[in-house]
Amino acid sequence: MSDTARTWHFNRRPDGDIASDTLALRAAPLPTPGEGQCVVRTIYLSLDATNRVWLSDWDIYMDPIRLGDPMRGFLLGEVTASRHPAYEPGQLVCCLGPWSDRFVIDGEALQPFPDASGLPLADAFAILMIAGPTAYVGMFDIGRIEAGDTVVVTAAAGAVGSLAGQIAKLKGCRVIGVAGSDEKCRWLTDDFGFDAAINYRTEDLVPALREKAPDGIDVHFENVGGEVLDAGLTCMNDYGRVVICGLISTYNSRDPVPGPYMFRNVIMRRLTIRGFVILDYADRYPEFHAALLEWMRAGSLRYRLDMVEGLEAAADALRLLYTGGNRGKLMVRIGAEPAQ
Amino acid sequence: MSDTARTWHFNRRPDGDIASDTLALRAAPLPTPGEGQCVVRTIYLSLDATNRVWLSDWDIYMDPIRLGDPMRGFLLGEVTASRHPAYEPGQLVCCLGPWSDRFVIDGEALQPFPDASGLPLADAFAILMIAGPTAYVGMFDIGRIEAGDTVVVTAAAGAVGSLAGQIAKLKGCRVIGVAGSDEKCRWLTDDFGFDAAINYRTEDLVPALREKAPDGIDVHFENVGGEVLDAGLTCMNDYGRVVICGLISTYNSRDPVPGPYMFRNVIMRRLTIRGFVILDYADRYPEFHAALLEWMRAGSLRYRLDMVEGLEAAADALRLLYTGGNRGKLMVRIGAEPAQ
Numbered sequence: 001m002s003d004t005a006r007t008w009h010f011n012r013r014p015d016g017d018i019a020s021d022t023l024a025l026r027a028a029p030l031p032t033p034g035e036g037q038c039v040v041r042t043i044y045l046s047l048d049a050t051n052r053v054w055l056s057d058w059d060i061y062m063d064p065i066r067l068g069d070p071m072r073g074f075l076l077g078e079v080t081a082s083r084h085p086a087y088e089p090g091q092l093v094c095c096l097g098p099w100s101d102r103f104v105i106d107g108e109a110l111q112p113f114p115d116a117s118g119l120p121l122a123d124a125f126a127i128l129m130i131a132g133p134t135a136y137v138g139m140f141d142i143g144r145i146e147a148g149d150t151v152v153v154t155a156a157a158g159a160v161g162s163l164a165g166q167i168a169k170l171k172g173c174r175v176i177g178v179a180g181s182d183e184k185c186r187w188l189t190d191d192f193g194f195d196a197a198i199n200y201r202t203e204d205l206v207p208a209l210r211e212k213a214p215d216g217i218d219v220h221f222e223n224v225g226g227e228v229l230d231a232g233l234t235c236m237n238d239y240g241r242v243v244i245c246g247l248i249s250t251y252n253s254r255d256p257v258p259g260p261y262m263f264r265n266v267i268m269r270r271l272t273i274r275g276f277v278i279l280d281y282a283d284r285y286p287e288f289h290a291a292l293l294e295w296m297r298a299g300s301l302r303y304r305l306d307m308v309e310g311l312e313a314a315a316d317a318l319r320l321l322y323t324g325g326n327r328g329k330l331m332v333r334i335g336a337e338p339a340q
Numbered sequence: 341m342s343d344t345a346r347t348w349h350f351n352r353r354p355d356g357d358i359a360s361d362t363l364a365l366r367a368a369p370l371p372t373p374g375e376g377q378c379v380v381r382t383i384y385l386s387l388d389a390t391n392r393v394w395l396s397d398w399d400i401y402m403d404p405i406r407l408g409d410p411m412r413g414f415l416l417g418e419v420t421a422s423r424h425p426a427y428e429p430g431q432l433v434c435c436l437g438p439w440s441d442r443f444v445i446d447g448e449a450l451q452p453f454p455d456a457s458g459l460p461l462a463d464a465f466a467i468l469m470i471a472g473p474t475a476y477v478g479m480f481d482i483g484r485i486e487a488g489d490t491v492v493v494t495a496a497a498g499a500v501g502s503l504a505g506q507i508a509k510l511k512g513c514r515v516i517g518v519a520g521s522d523e524k525c526r527w528l529t530d531d532f533g534f535d536a537a538i539n540y541r542t543e544d545l546v547p548a549l550r551e552k553a554p555d556g557i558d559v560h561f562e563n564v565g566g567e568v569l570d571a572g573l574t575c576m577n578d579y580g581r582v583v584i585c586g587l588i589s590t591y592n593s594r595d596p597v598p599g600p601y602m603f604r605n606v607i608m609r610r611l612t613i614r615g616f617v618i619l620d621y622a623d624r625y626p627e628f629h630a631a632l633l634e635w636m637r638a639g640s641l642r643y644r645l646d647m648v649e650g651l652e653a654a655a656d657a658l659r660l661l662y663t664g665g666n667r668g669k670l671m672v673r674i675g676a677e678p679a680q
Binding site (some may be wrong): 058059061113238240244245246247250256257258259260261262263264265266267268269270271272274275276277280284 | 399400401429565584585587588596597598599600602603605607608609613614615617620
């Protein structure tokens, strides 16, 4: 290995959509790890809708990325050198780290990757790191799903949405997914076991929801915002729960984005609209991982990975999330998996 | 007494603001009460912002008023004849009933008015019927206020707002009220004991909130909607609660009304936005009345009544609510209080 690391940096704040000069890939010598630090070789980088939020000048849920700083993401890596007592070379770790092929990081910022033996490593990382815990908290803690509930999931073919819908099915709910193509709708019903699917690009949402959810919606799990959220609010049942997991349709907007026009239904239907950020639930990851691993090993959770090859492809790949161009959980393969 | 009752009817659906022909006053013979029914003579009629909602063609939280039907309101009356075993002539009752000087109603739709001896009857009705229970549920059940919280109340000089703020003060919160005139702002701080007040017509809301709530907002109690709600959302603390009690700024709109532009803060600040309707809490009225009567008798709840004289003045008076023209809890005196 060379002593040089390649890292994507936040180069220019985007005015609307992420542009070709928003991020810039730069090479620099790898620093020497200090006391308590580790060197990590990146294997997989997760691309997530919330990455765009970190590049905004909004007051967000954590420190934003400052111009010039390394771009940040959720990643899986292998420790190659350690000056922290809890880690040793060869160990698999995950963290919120730089978009880099290797990097030096405080050991305190790392988490050991859980034992997912018997499962493909890429799948385990894709589900256990962010998407699975997000779907789990969103459905159980925020949505408070109960058997028999009618649940709508938007961006349902996406990483979080497809798991959220399957978790609701495992709980005994009737689940309707909203996605952006007929092909994705077929995944929902044929692969992921949803009860029904709606293509928001070709169908009129409110009539379609009234048809597919004739008894109304008890829990609406929102990843998109805008018209899709409005349609869900229109069809909610009394005392319904609206889980605001993501608002991807609004993240690239130059201008102020209006909230849902059917906001009055918060009163008319006595709704609870609640947002959450999975980073707040770090202490419950063992619970999430135990449940998710059990379902994965039982074959109860289906999953699609959209794997992009190579660190240099990461910046262009990120843009796919905001057009719906990805076909499954978007990840970047940056380094080889360790030999078994 | 004559055998004729005068009653306001829903005459024409308003296109926007309530108009002079929205309601029509008609006289008709008083029907003979059937088995289980009572005749009630109206004393006070409460005018409430939600009255406008009942005249809309929206899918609301209860049966709307159909064209031609009597207009509906919360009222206090005296039973003058009874064919229901629980009621006898001379008894004070309250109900959701017609805007009428007297009427026949099923006894099951009546509630005995609680014993408010020692208190002015008009004040007791104004507080105990709707505004007090609404403020109580909104602050405790929906807002989950705790001592030390910073609480913002909008339409704070209104019937519900002024009580909501005082209840939060009794709980040990810091309370900031938003109102529509300098005079109303003086009521808030000088009469109602709020810590600070903001005139939304003359002050820039976000900077004013940042100044008056320098530690951010924990609970936002919303009666208005629109820009006022947006400003509150902008200044919320993490895990804040947004109580949607009313959205009066939107009730007269001809066109779809956008939700709050700062809706993304539902995620960024992990907010819970929750709406409620006091009619859902009928079984807890004894609890509300016990608390409210104790505070009233201790002199802990201040109150302003804006009393309009005579049934014929009711329709014009209702319109004051949507311009902020009322100066306190808006009520109509329709008949005399019983002799003590």
